[in-house]
Amino acid sequence: MKQFTKHTVKNSLKRIFLYRACLTRLKLLGVEKVYSYTLSDETGVTSDQVRKDFSEFGITGNKRGGYDVDELIDKMEKIFHRNKDHNLVLIGMGNLGTSLSRLKEIIDRFRVKVAIIAVPEISAQEVTDELIQSGIKGIINFAPVLLKTPADVIVNNVNLCDELESVIYYVHNQMKSEGTKNLDLLYRGTKY
Amino acid sequence: MKQFTKHTVKNSLKRIFLYRACLTRLKLLGVEKVYSYTLSDETGVTSDQVRKDFSEFGITGNKRGGYDVDELIDKMEKIFHRNKDHNLVLIGMGNLGTSLSRLKEIIDRFRVKVAIIAVPEISAQEVTDELIQSGIKGIINFAPVLLKTPADVIVNNVNLCDELESVIYYVHNQMKSEGTKNLDLLYRGTKY
């Protein structure tokens, strides 16, 4: 396993989410073993890329035998630090805060040490400042503002307007279909 | 202005969102003119990158004079096709659907031709199939499932679990502070 480079990990990490989503679905369907091309078919990521990503995270399979679904899921859980103990804070139990329907599940299953900000725009920075005082190092921000934080704090913004406008942009500049390729912000489906 | 390449546009487009967020804030504060380094300070993107991005989208400023805030915002509106007429559909007026607090504003201001899916996981594919039958080419999907769509349909997934786990990952693998750099999925703050 190579030394992680920030960029490589960032891209492959996002794909790992995708692989896992497929794997849990496949597991429910009773599938026990997958090949790189299985995941390729399901996600649209090339099988080369699947293997390269696995290699990146030190995930190995069996030559000729493919990968064991349970084992893969397990290794991914470890990547996401599901097995460690953390704390989570949700600030703002308004419409959005209460709508996070799977939150309890998330808290129970993943137990993280980050904060979710779902307060009105105007209070977001103030709340952030308090959180940082109390040692929070990771924030998911639903308020449509750019939070000021020290450099060691990770902020992940979820902004519906931006998501929407991305889609508009792509729909309008109808970039011709090339199969499922760009999984970064957007992706295109394949099979139908 | 160069011919758009898919990748270049994708990355720079995301940064354009960021610039615009800053610009509208700066405008409120009465700022009328910005330089590439102003936006760099505000967003953490290098000033080189800011200019390169602008160049990519055919946005030009004044040598020595910087950029006019109003003009920049206006050009960005055009990039996002705010000035065109469209239709928008929201499917699922449950907790999440009703929590999209700025939705009316979005519909009024942006008028798009995409669908927002906020129905339970189990119904998401079925709803998607119907939407595609009726000609929808862009979807924002809040259900935590990978939708199957034809290759010419743009899908943008918003998945809280994934966002959360990204943050956990980065907090854990405490990638040492290098200022605000990665704006892709995550970004780090600068000033405090």
Next chain:
DNA sequence: TGTGTTTTGTGAATTGTTTCACATTATATC
């Protein structure tokens, strides 16, 4: 009007990511 300074805009160099190509290994079959 000329000179110095600041800032843009963009090719070139560098750095990062994906794809290719193939050696390696596991399994199935005879």
Next chain:
DNA sequence: GATATAATGTGAAACAATTCACAAAACACA
């Protein structure tokens, strides 16, 4: 067990994105 086959895993090549470096333009001020 020998052979054919199917899959992984990974350097090397190709491609894409970012950073560098600097020419060109605009402005300030004498």
